[in-house]
Amino acid sequence: MQLVYYLPVFKDFVWHALELIYADNAQYVEYRGQLEGLYDLDVGTHDAEFGTLMLRQIFSDFTRQHPDFIGGKVIMNGYRHTSRDKVFQEVKTAIELHRKYPDFFLGYDLVGDEVWYNSLLYYMDALLYPSTLNPPFKLPYYFHAGETDWQGVEVDYNLIDALLLNTTRIGHGFALSKHPHLAEIARKKQVAVEVCPISNQLLRLVTDLRDHPMTSLMAGDFPVVVSSDDPMIWESLPLSHDFYLALVTMSGEDTGLAFLKQLAINSIRYSGMLEEEKQKAMKLWQHKWDTFIKQQVHQLKAPAYQRPVSHGTGIEIFEIQMTD
Numbered sequence: 001m002q003l004v005y006y007l008p009v010f011k012d013f014v015w016h017a018l019e020l021i022y023a024d025n026a027q028y029v030e031y032r033g034q035l036e037g038l039y040d041l042d043v044g045t046h047d048a049e050f051g052t053l054m055l056r057q058i059f060s061d062f063t064r065q066h067p068d069f070i071g072g073k074v075i076m077n078g079y080r081h082t083s084r085d086k087v088f089q090e091v092k093t094a095i096e097l098h099r100k101y102p103d104f105f106l107g108y109d110l111v112g113d114e115v116w117y118n119s120l121l122y123y124m125d126a127l128l129y130p131s132t133l134n135p136p137f138k139l140p141y142y143f144h145a146g147e148t149d150w151q152g153v154e155v156d157y158n159l160i161d162a163l164l165l166n167t168t169r170i171g172h173g174f175a176l177s178k179h180p181h182l183a184e185i186a187r188k189k190q191v192a193v194e195v196c197p198i199s200n201q202l203l204r205l206v207t208d209l210r211d212h213p214m215t216s217l218m219a220g221d222f223p224v225v226v227s228s229d230d231p232m233i234w235e236s237l238p239l240s241h242d243f244y245l246a247l248v249t250m251s252g253e254d255t256g257l258a259f260l261k262q263l264a265i266n267s268i269r270y271s272g273m274l275e276e277e278k279q280k281a282m283k284l285w286q287h288k289w290d291t292f293i294k295q296q297v298h299q300l301k302a303p304a305y306q307r308p309v310s311h312g313t314g315i316e317i318f319e320i321q322m323t324d
Helices: 007-023 048-065 084-100 121-132 154-164 174-178 180-189 197-202 214-219 240-249 257-269 275-301
Strands: 028-033 071-079 105-111 169-172 192-195 224-226 319-322
Touching (some): 028 105, 084 105, 121 154, 154 169
Parallel strands (some): 028 319, 071 105, 192 224
16 A cells, blocks of 8 residues: 555556546545655655645646546545544644645544544544634544444444534444434534445445435435445445445435435535535536436437437545545
């Protein structure tokens, strides 16, 4: 994995990932990954600010070459197996980066297996540090929490701490349906859950996606976005396969395109974009959606030998990850 952090390789890696995302008709990406550790043979290892600026430049260059691509932002992550001191330093770095680049640097997350590694409570002093400043600093959090099919264990209790820490979104949140009070709090606060169908199934949290715990919450208009977690590992498309499985297994038999449309709108609504950016993104997406609908209508009317090939829905992706 360290080869990926070699500067020339990293640039090609991210650019190629954006090409795959764009080819899948996604329009926006929120990169969640470690920002420090990029290195080259002349300077050595670079810090998190260098990584942030490097990603901003790559996203900017890609958007300039692809005007119908909205762009991207970053979420810095630490790892649950690191020390409290390390996380404390990362939180301090995240504060400075959010202050300097608020339009690009979204916030902070902790990733890693919640069963084998540390809980949010373990790092609570570090995570509360922004609130102890004078004046208090509101560092947005995007916590992975509750990725378990067990109940009453430390992993699903991460959901409680994530909400108490005012997380902006919850990654996975698989156990949320077993905590109705927490689910209601998340609903009232409009804290969206990032649902990753393929990941949940391949990691054996659920065998049949029709039994996915988010199905009942989604039926009640709970704020949900669909993401792909680690598509390179699953060898799946950046987003389309997860959207397809959500459609055919987690919605009603007669739900149809209205379900996909709402998921696409949620991707914009619960993203980290500024309000004016969301409005611009919605206009671009609406144009792509209308084009897609017209293609489908034409395809249904045309004789079989004249049917055109659809170019997708233009729906959005939520994140890519680069972890070791």
